[in-house]
Amino acid sequence: xxxxxxxxxxxxxxxxxxxxxxxxxxxxxxxxxxxxxxxxxxxxxxxxxxxxxxxxxxxxxxxxxxxxxxxxxxxxxxxxxxxxxxxxxxxxxxxxxxxxxxxxxxxxxxxxxxxxxxxxxxxxxxxxxxxxxxxxxxxxxxxxxxxxxxxxxxxxxxxxxxxxxxxxxxxxxxxxxxxxxxxxxxxxxxxxxxxxxxxxxxxxxxxxxxxxxxxxxxxxxxxxxxxxxxxxxxxxxxxxxxxxxxxxxxxxxxxxxxxxxxxxxxxxxxxxxxxxxxxxxxxxxxxxxxxxxxxxxxxxxxxxxxxxxxxxxxxxxxxxxxxxxxxxxxxxxxxxxxxxxxxxxxxxxxxxxxxxxx
Numbered sequence: 001x002x003x004x005x006x007x008x009x010x011x012x013x014x015x016x017x018x019x020x021x022x023x024x025x026x027x028x029x030x031x032x033x034x035x036x037x038x039x040x041x042x043x044x045x046x047x048x049x050x051x052x053x054x055x056x057x058x059x060x061x062x063x064x065x066x067x068x069x070x071x072x073x074x075x076x077x078x079x080x081x082x083x084x085x086x087x088x089x090x091x092x093x094x095x096x097x098x099x100x101x102x103x104x105x106x107x108x109x110x111x112x113x114x115x116x117x118x119x120x121x122x123x124x125x126x127x128x129x130x131x132x133x134x135x136x137x138x139x140x141x142x143x144x145x146x147x148x149x150x151x152x153x154x155x156x157x158x159x160x161x162x163x164x165x166x167x168x169x170x171x172x173x174x175x176x177x178x179x180x181x182x183x184x185x186x187x188x189x190x191x192x193x194x195x196x197x198x199x200x201x202x203x204x205x206x207x208x209x210x211x212x213x214x215x216x217x218x219x220x221x222x223x224x225x226x227x228x229x230x231x232x233x234x235x236x237x238x239x240x241x242x243x244x245x246x247x248x249x250x251x252x253x254x255x256x257x258x259x260x261x262x263x264x265x266x267x268x269x270x271x272x273x274x275x276x277x278x279x280x281x282x283x284x285x286x287x288x289x290x291x292x293x294x295x296x297x298x299x300x301x302x303x304x305x306x307x308x309x310x311x312x313x314x315x316x317x318x319x320x321x322x323x324x325x326x327x328x329x330x331x332x333x334x335x336x337x338x339x340x341x342x343x344x345x346x347x348x349x350x351x352x353x354x355x356x357x358x
Contacts, residue, residue, distance in 0.1 A: 032268060033099055033100050033102075033265055033268045033269060034261075034264070034265075035053075035100065036055065036072065036073060036074040036077065036099075036261060037074075037257060037261055038077050038257075039055045039073070039074060039077055039080065039092075040055050040056060040057050040080070041055075042054060042055050042073075042094075042100060043056070044100075045121070045122060045125035045126065046121070046125065047118050047119075047120075047121025047122050047124075047125055048114065048117045048118045048120070048121040049109075050096055050101060050102070050103055050118065051101065052093050052094070052095075052096075052101045052118065052121075052122060053073070053093060053094040053099060053100030053101045054073075054091060054092070054093045054122065054126075055073050055076075055080065055091070055092045055093070056080075056089065056090060056091045056092070057080045057081060057083075057084040057089075057090050058080075058083065058084025058085070058087070058088055058089050058090050059084075059087075059088075059089050060087045060088045060089050060358075061087075061088050061089065061131070061132065061155060061353075061357050061358070062088070062089045062091060062123070062126075062128045062130070062131035062132065062155075063083050063088045063089065063090050063091065063131060063132045063133075063134060063353065064091045064092075064093075064119060064122065064123075064131045064132070064133050064134065065079060065080070065090070065091065065092040065134045065135075065139075066093075066095065066115075066119065066133060066134065066135035066136070066139030066140075066142045066143050067092070067094075067095060067098070067135075067136060067137070067138075067139045068135075068136045068137020068138040068139045068140070068162075069137060069138050069274040069275075069277060069278075070202075070209075070210075070213060070262075070266060070271060070274050071098075071136070071137065071139075071262075072094055072098055072099045072261075072262065072265060073092035073093055073094045073095075073099065074099075074258075074261055074262070074265075075136065075336075075338060075339060076090075076092040076338060077258075078338060078339070078342035078343075078345075078346060079092075079134075079338055079342070079345065079346060079349065080092055082346040082349075082350060083346075083349065083350065083353070086350045086353060086354065087354075087358065088132075088353060088357075089128075091122070091126070091131070093118075093119075093122060095115065095118065095139070096109075096110065096114070096115065096118055096273070097110065097272070097273025097274055097276055097277065098269070098273055098274055099265055099269065102269065102273065103273050103276075105272060105273075105276075106276075107195070107276045107279040107280050108280070109276075110276040110277055110279070110280040111280040111281075111283045111284065111287060112141065112142065112145050112280075112283075112284045112287050112288065113149065113287045114280075115142045115145075115277075116142060116145055116146050116149050116150060119133065119142070119146065120150060120153060123153060129153070130152070130153050130154060130155045131153065131154070131155055132154075132155045132156040132157070132158065132353065132357055133146050133147075133154060133156075133157055133158070134157075134158040134160065134349065135157075135158070135159060135160065135162060136160040136161055136162065136337070136338060137160075137161060137162060137310075137335070138162075138277050139160075139162070140159040140160060140161060140162020140163075141162055141165070141284075143157050143158070143159060144157060144159055144162070144163075144164040144165060144295070145165075145288065145291070147164075147292075147295040147296075147297055147299070148167075148288065148291035148292045148293075148295060149287075149288075149291050149292075151292055151295075151296060151297065154297045155297065155298075155357055156297050156298040156299065156300070156353075156356055156357055157295065157297060157298075157299045157300070158299070158300045158301075158302065158349060158352070159299070159300070159301050159302070160302045160337055160338060160345070161302070161303060161304055161307050161310045161335060161337055162310055163301055163303075163310070163314045163315035163318055164295065164299070164301070164315075164318050164321075164322065165288065166317060166318075166320075166321065167291075167293045167294075167321055168285075168288075168289065169293055170293075170317075170320055170321060173316050173317030173320070174316075175313040175314065175316050176313045176316050177311065177313040179308075179311070180222070180225055180226050180235065180308050181235065181236070181237050181308065181309070182230045182231075182235045182236050183236075184236045184238070186233075186236060186238040186240070186241065187236060187237050187238065188237050188238060188239035188240065189278060191238070191239070191240050192275050192278040192279070193278055193279055193281075195279065197240075198240060198271065198275055199270065199271055199272060199275065201240045201243055201244065202240075202243070202271045203266075203270055203271060206263050206266050206267045207259075207263045208243065208248070209243060209266075210252075210259060210262050210263050210266070211248060211252045211259075212239075212242060212243055212248045212249070212250065213239075214252060214253065214254055214259070214262065214336055214339070215248070215249070215250030215251055215252050215253065215334075216250055216251055216253045216334055216340065217249075217250045217251050217334075218234070218248075218249030218250030218251070219234040219237075219242075219249045219250060219308065220250050220306055220307075220308070220334030220335060221250075221306050221334065222305065222306045222307075222308055222311070225308045233245075234249060237308075237309065253336075253339075253340060254339065258339075293321065294321050294322070294323065295321060295322040295323070296323050296324075297324070298324045298352075298356040298357070299318075299322050299324060299325045299326070300325070300326050300327075300328070300348075300349075300352045300356075301315045301318060301325065301326070301327045301328070302327075302328050302329075302330060302337065302345065302348055302349075303315060303327070303328070303329045303330070304329070304330050304333040304334060304335065304337040304340075304341075305329055305330065305331045305332060305333060306332070306333060306334045306335075307333070307334055307335045307337070308334075308335075309335060310335065312327075312329045315327060324356075326352065328348050330344050330345060330348075331344075
């Protein structure tokens with residue numbers, strides 16, 4: 001059976017600023033990783049066997065931001081100052097396998113329990129007892145898992161685009177809207193699982209890769225996506241095939257400086273670290289089997305109107321196992337919501353934090 005990314009997301013070491021401790025192969029052998037622009041200077045903490053790069057701003061209750069793939073702490077550059085100004089201690093790490101943090105090449109060193117332990121180690125290193133955890137994409141899977149694996153360290157949870165995985169002891173829920181994706185063996189989640197398969201394509205032209213991923217419209221527009229033929233590589237979400245076409249779908253939306261930072265960083269590190277998140281995903285079910293069945297901390301789900309991979313309907317039924325849940329849909333946004341519509345995302349997050357945490 002093809003592996004659906006939504007199911008996995010719902011189931012829910014580096015010295016200084018160089019790459020001398022970064023064991024990734026390929027492109028990682030050349031360029032150093034630089035600190036993110038328009039962000040506070042990073043600090044480094046030892047956490048769960050890795051040296052984690054951490055950007056932070058403000059004081060007050062801690063709010064930890066967990067990024068997805070292929071992203072970085074830099075993806076939260078709009079949220080850190082807004083949350084800090086609202087009276088919170090905003091914290092965003094480059095996570096295991098990414099950016100200034102880096103990580104091992106062995107996929108067995110990547111799984112949902114390890115990712116959560118990385119964040120626990122971050123809290124311990126900073127002397128923080130509990131935090132609100134905010135996650136996007138794969139980061140969303142991590143923060144919803146934090147609420148079930150480590151509820152004593154959570155003040156609240158915000159899932160951006162990613163909904164919480166339904167506990168196995170509850171009956172399944174039929175989503176209010178069927179998925180528009182036509183599943184096939186070349187669905188990108190499947191093609192990311194095989195070591196060495198995706199790297200040559202993603203790394204052949206890193207700028208082109210990011211111009212396709214971090215884009216608006218095209219396959220990141222729900223109406224346009226639905227009108228595409230069912231046998232098209234877009235409807236089958238075959239990202240590797242899209243990258244090898246002459247013409248890319250969608251239009252990049254990031255300012256040049258922001259795009260340059262993503263491109264330069266992944267040219268230095270390669271993609272293996274991030275892809276290892278996918279390659280470890282098959283262990284998620286076993287890790288979550290003994291987790292708490294309910295989420296009892298205040299929770300917020302923020303969906304995006306045009307996210308065809310993780311649509312708002314994927315959050316249907318979360319009320320069955322989350323005691324205090326609010327939902328909000330950001331209009332005119334695809335998958336990269338905190339970067340596409342930062343003002344609206346900031347407004348929703350800050351309003352919720354002020355009502356639920358302060």
